[in-house]
Amino acid sequence: MSILDSIQKTFQPQVPKTSSIVVVGTVAFDSIETPFGKSDRIIGGAATYISLAASYFNKNINLISVVGGDFPKEQILLMNARGVKTEGLQIIEDEKSFFWKGSYHLDMNTRDTLITDLNVLAGFDPKVPESYQDCDYLMLGNLTPTIQTTVINRLRHRPKLIVLDTMNFWMEHTPKELAVALEMIDVLTINDAEARELSGEYSLVKAAKKILERGPRYLIIKKGEHGALLFHENNVFFAPALPLEEVFDPTGAGDAFAGGFIGYLAQTDDISYENMKRAIIYGSTMASFCVEKFGTERLVSITEDDIEERVQDFVDLVQFDISLVE
Numbered sequence: 001m002s003i004l005d006s007i008q009k010t011f012q013p014q015v016p017k018t019s020s021i022v023v024v025g026t027v028a029f030d031s032i033e034t035p036f037g038k039s040d041r042i043i044g045g046a047a048t049y050i051s052l053a054a055s056y057f058n059k060n061i062n063l064i065s066v067v068g069g070d071f072p073k074e075q076i077l078l079m080n081a082r083g084v085k086t087e088g089l090q091i092i093e094d095e096k097s098f099f100w101k102g103s104y105h106l107d108m109n110t111r112d113t114l115i116t117d118l119n120v121l122a123g124f125d126p127k128v129p130e131s132y133q134d135c136d137y138l139m140l141g142n143l144t145p146t147i148q149t150t151v152i153n154r155l156r157h158r159p160k161l162i163v164l165d166t167m168n169f170w171m172e173h174t175p176k177e178l179a180v181a182l183e184m185i186d187v188l189t190i191n192d193a194e195a196r197e198l199s200g201e202y203s204l205v206k207a208a209k210k211i212l213e214r215g216p217r218y219l220i221i222k223k224g225e226h227g228a229l230l231f232h233e234n235n236v237f238f239a240p241a242l243p244l245e246e247v248f249d250p251t252g253a254g255d256a257f258a259g260g261f262i263g264y265l266a267q268t269d270d271i272s273y274e275n276m277k278r279a280i281i282y283g284s285t286m287a288s289f290c291v292e293k294f295g296t297e298r299l300v301s302i303t304e305d306d307i308e309e310r311v312q313d314f315v316d317l318v319q320f321d322i323s324l325v326e
């Protein structure tokens with residue numbers, strides 16, 4: 001070997017390893033009614049929105065979920081094309097996919113769940129493929145808390161960060177299982193009404209204190225068009241939501257938020273509190289795109305430039321100069 005060869009061998013540039021994300025959650029059909037229109041049986045599900053949003057930041061996303069034989073195969077291929085691996089997506093041919101129907105009130109911030117058909121989710125036993133082991137980030141999207149904890153237990157090593165999203169349905173149907181899950185995670189994301197329900201406190205500050213005592217070190221409370229709050233120890237950070245001219249369908253906004261949040265953390269591979277503040281802005285950005293069209297339509301049609309432009313809009317929205325009298 002020449003001296004040059006040996007120098008090149010010694011000083012090969014270190015290509016940084018891309019962090020991997022495992023996403024767990026529903027992949028579903030949704031029927032949605034808003035004051036502006038209706039859409040029947042479109043593709044939805046928490047894990048769908050999370051994976052699509054995260055795919056703009058990271059190309060090592062590994063999905064764990066279950067669908068029935070009625071789920072269109074081309075949707076799975078579309079996810080694959082966006083860098084989402086689906087080895088952990090089980091297809092139960094003779095069963096039906098999870099189905100959810102919701103109706104939004106005029107304020108578009110509140111909704112009624114009209115139907116939740118668990119279908120294939122009822123007997124779901126999540127498998128963690130060998131290629132998903134050693135993942136760096138785990139995003140537990142909204143689904144049965146027992147499935148969320150089963151996935152944590154089936155990973156050989158604890159990921160750097162475990163984020164869990166849940167909703168009132170699980171707080172009411174499986175409170176004990178949810179309590180176990182809370183003890184195992186780092187970040188909990190819920191909306192304001194759910195934070196109040198989970199803690200029994202009206203004040204979100206008091207609610208956050210109580211929830212942080214139950215396990216997670218970080219709590220994100222999403223407030224729809226009123227932004228999001230990040231609580232950690234005695235610190236609070238607030239990110240606004242972008243005032244948008246048109247909001248068509250808020251479905252999946254919370255999941256798109258979670259996808260942008262975890263995607264950005266994985267891309268930067270930095271889980272400090274300061275970086276989480278930036279991640280919340282990226283999460284809010286993805287949520288702002290999500291609501292502009294029905295279902296996942298907008299989320300699959302944006303570019304990286306669109307994202308950066310919108311992040312700039314967020315920066316401009318909250319930037320001001322003020323001189324405080326000493």
Ligand code: AMP
Nearest residue numbers: 028044045100142169251252253254255
């Ligand atoms: P979000 O608007 O962010 O709360 O998420 C809406 C998505 O969550 C829809 O696409 C539904 O398919 C899914 N979803 C609704 N209810 C549940 C539930 N109980 N468990 C899991 N996913 C659900």
